[in-house]
Amino acid sequence: MIYHTPVLADEVARLAAGRCRGVDCTAGGGGHAAILRGAGLRVLAVDRDPEAVAAVRARFAKSDVIVLEGRFADPRVLDEIARFRPDLALLDLGVSSHQIDNEYRGFSFRRGVALDMRMNPGVGMTGAEWLESATDADLGRVFKEYGDEPRARRLAREIVRRRARAPLTTSDHLVNAIRAVLGARAGPSDFARLFQAVRIAVNDELSQLEAGLPGIRDGLTPGGVLAAISYHSGEDRIVKHTFREWARDCVCPAGQPVCTCRGRPLGRVETRKPITPRDEETCQNPRARSARLRVFTKADEA
Ligand SMILES: C[S@@+](CC[C@H](N)C(=O)[O-])C[C@H]1O[C@@H](n2cnc3c(N)ncnc32)[C@H](O)[C@@H]1O
Structure with missing residues (x-):
């Protein structure tokens, strides 16, 4: 390949x-x-x-x-x-x-991918750890500033609500949170944009x-x-x-x-x-x- x-x-x-x-x-x-x-x-x-x-x-x-x-x-x-x-x-x-095509690297929104997203897998927080530990305000800022998401604050609140029940560890968890906020019209371009926002934050x-x-x-x-x-x-x-x-x-x-x-x-x-x-x-x-x-x-x- x-x-x-x-x-x-x-x-x-x-x-x-x-x-x-x-x-x-x-x-x-x-x-x-x-x-x-x-x-x-x-x-x-x-x-x-x-x-x-x-x-x-x-x-x-x-x-x-x-x-x-x-x-x-x-x-x-x-x-x-x-x-x-x-x-x-x-x-x-x-x-x-x-990096995107190898699912074990955890950048992709394809189903069942563990959210890693680190460019150097030996260093720093994974995407899942970042989603678990970021404040409501940080989540909102990242989705707005890096993801150009008009419903950034709602998405941040949705993630905080969901992670109180169980951590978001896979692509499906993040895709489902995005779908819950953006509705049925959410599609691959939204997932790509919002996964990219998390990736930018994870890798600073x-x-x-x-x-x-x-x-x-x-x-x-x-x-x-x-x-x-x-x-x-x-x-x-x-x-x-x-x-x-x-x-x-x-x-x-x-x-x-x-x-x-x-x-x-x-x-x-x-x-x-x-x-x-x-x-x-x-x-x-x-x-x-x-x-x-x-x-x-x-x-x-x-
Ligand atoms: C778009 S790819 C580069 C592809 C390359 N130009 C080629 O022709 O194969 C971006 C690369 O930059 C690396 N990268 C991103 N941020 C970096 C940084 N701050 N320091 C060093 N490498 C970085 C990524 O790990 C990735 O391998």
């Missing part, structure tokens, strides 16, 4: 052309890493998921690709990235097909992104390129605002008479609008549908 089909492969190949050293911060099955290698780059591949790390190690066993297990925002990983001195850094966020994905972007940019050589592919509006918003903020020449509060900030842009945004896959790609790989690529080039003197 294919581990994961790399999204926006042509665009990634275009970004890699003429570059020397690439860090793939979310290596997955190594599809993008292979594109970087194919373009002649030395590659550092990072992933927080031990299965992904094993797959990438096996794929590139006979090559000079360096593979590192860890989260891209962890200081240890950021140090390795900086030491590697990449002139291209790639983030392809979210989960791989391997948006904090990783916010914390990781500046460190990854710092690790790039001057003139280096940072490219991020998002699949969720919350991720894309963070990437868009962060890149825009870095490109401003003054970040002092409005009305401050004298500039006391860095007073120069850290680089430029290459994508006023995100690059999205063409129809041919989404026909062949429907999981690419929500992909949005944004690109930032670090200033030469930054």
